[in-house]
Amino acid sequence: MIGAGQLARMTHQAAIALGQSLRVLAERPDDPAALVCADVRAGAATDLAALREFARGCAAVTFDHEQVPQENLRALVDAGVTVHPHPDALLHAQDKLVMRRRLEALATVPRFAEIREAGDVDRFGAEHGWPVVLKAVRGGYDGRGVWMLDGPAPAQVDELLAAGTPLMAEESVPMRRELAALVARSPYGQAAAWPVVETVQEDGQCVQVLAPAPGLPEDVAVEAQELALRIASELGVTGLLAVELFERTDGVLVVNELAMRPHNSGHWTIEGSRTSQFEQHVRAVLDYPLGATAPTAPAVVMANVLGAVQPPAMSVDERLHHLFARFPDVKVHLYGKAERPARKVGHVTALGTDMAEVRRRAGLAAAWLSTAEWPDGWSPHAGGAIEREVQRV
Template identity: 55%
Template sequence: MVGGGQLARMTHEAGIPLGINFKVLSDTPQDSAAKVVGEVVIGDYRDLDTLRAFAQGCDVITFDHEHVPTEHLRALEADGIPVRPGPDALVHAQDKGVMRARLTELGIPCPRHRIVADPADVARFAAEEAGGFPVVLKTVRGGYDGKGVWVVDSAEDAAIAQPFLAGVPVLAEEKVDYTRELAANVVRSPHGQAVAYPVVESVQVRGVCDTVIAPAPGLPDELGAAAQQLALRIAAELNVTGHLAVELFETTDGRVLVNELAMRPHNSGHWTQDGAVTSQFANHLRAVLDLPLGDPRPRAPWTVMVNVLGGDYPDMYPAYLHCMARDPGLKIHMYGKDVKPGRKVGHVTTYGDDLSEVRERARHAADYLRGTIDE
């Protein structure tokens, strides 16, 4: 796996029962996965020679992020190294402009959009296609967790937006009138087998995923099925191998629009570690190794995951005593990271029959671990 973050750490964990020999290309020895994986190579994923050396002896290469240059992935394939997902698929998660163009070509519902060259172009887009300001601006590559995204209320705002100052391609989108954000997670293998997890509600706070509720409360059955079918169709049309997260807007008029794609295990699927028969991590491994996929069904009527962000307490372990004693059914997953304010350092999951109770348990534990509550 290229990338040594928490996704690699949890994917490695899922591979242990399967006897999978797991190797990681990590930026530093301090990265989350580098602390626990047996075979770690420290190097720069942007360097082709490093990638080629890392790939030697591997049956398959996969990723915990989308940032490896597309041309490097093509070079690995030319060397005979299986890359999953392949570069022709992964580019749709790397480049938002390519993704929007392809999904539009396929008739997949998306926000109205346009690649814009300058603030005047933003103003024209707002007037001609978006129904006016505000407009959302996104760097076509590299943004995540709210980074590389700006909401502008005027051409003047667009004139001082950082992407234009940096001279990078910019995607302008209408600001969608939505009721909530959803995510449809699916997994597809090279021979075309695919499974779909229940559609979840994803609650964002300042651009960062805070809470995931599985399944999405109050989602009409037909809309949930449509979202799953949409994700499965995208996976097939783009020839995705592995896990695909399709982030969605549920609009005020009862539709879903595609917001983002991720072709790797995803934050909206972390609930599956404890709440599904087969986790997203295990199924991603099964898919990239072309093994039969596992059952995606939930174990309980409700599962809630809440991210644990760094706060005022650099050492969270003393809080375990309170959290574990208060809720023996609580599942805590920490990533081995240094604690910094606002940084994702772990997550908790709870599950059960009563959504209000399950949600309160997860919320309390995450807040206590962070130090925002003390009882």
């Protein structure tokens, strides 16, 4: 796996069960996966020599991020390396303009235009209305590389263009909420879909994932799954495909972004599905038959643990003690990353039968791990302090 972030870290956990040991290409020795993998090679995805050396002896090469230059991927393919997804497919997760142009024929997408000069934005706004969403065509994530413009902003646009950032404009889609459809597809052509989820965003960043998406009509859920499967098939995706969707106010599903790797919207599958996205990605990339995607509980909520604005004085270890005492059934995943404001340093997953109750538990657990503070008016000790108690089933 090229990249050694938390996605590679969790992929390694899954690969171990399949009798594998993941080789990772790490930029830094303290990358999340580099801390736990046996086979770590140092290097950047931009360094073709490092990539070639890394790929030697690999059954297949895959990714935990999209920041791998196309020319490097094509050089690997030309050298006979098995790369999943193929660069032809991955390009649609790297270049938003290529993706939009291709998906126009397959799905509903926001109206969009390439931006070559500041005047293009003005014309787009005049035609489709303000606000206009300005996006970097390549490289943005977690709200970075996206700017909401309430009106013409020629200075900002010129500055970005002058800095070499390729830009596009999109209409601001009036929406009820965001959804995600996660599927896997193997080189053999088998495909599998998980239940469609709701992704809850704050400040452009996903904070919670609700599985399945509450109140989503069955026919809309099937429509979203079929859409994701169709995109996977048409684009020739091998491995995972996450399709981020807007549920427009008129009910129409609009494609926002694509990712071709394990995705934050699928972390809930570790405990919440018979086959996790990480196991499935390994199975797909190695062209094994795919695993069952049935959910293991009626309601599953994943909440990201984000670095607090003011990192708390209480250590992560101490926070974990309190959390485990209060919520013995919440599952914790820490990535081994230093805390920085809004940085994803881990996630928690809660499972149950009532979505509101499960969401409350996941939200409290993630907030506590992030800030070491329980919300006002909520006592962590009501029924949950550490006692020398015996649990029995």
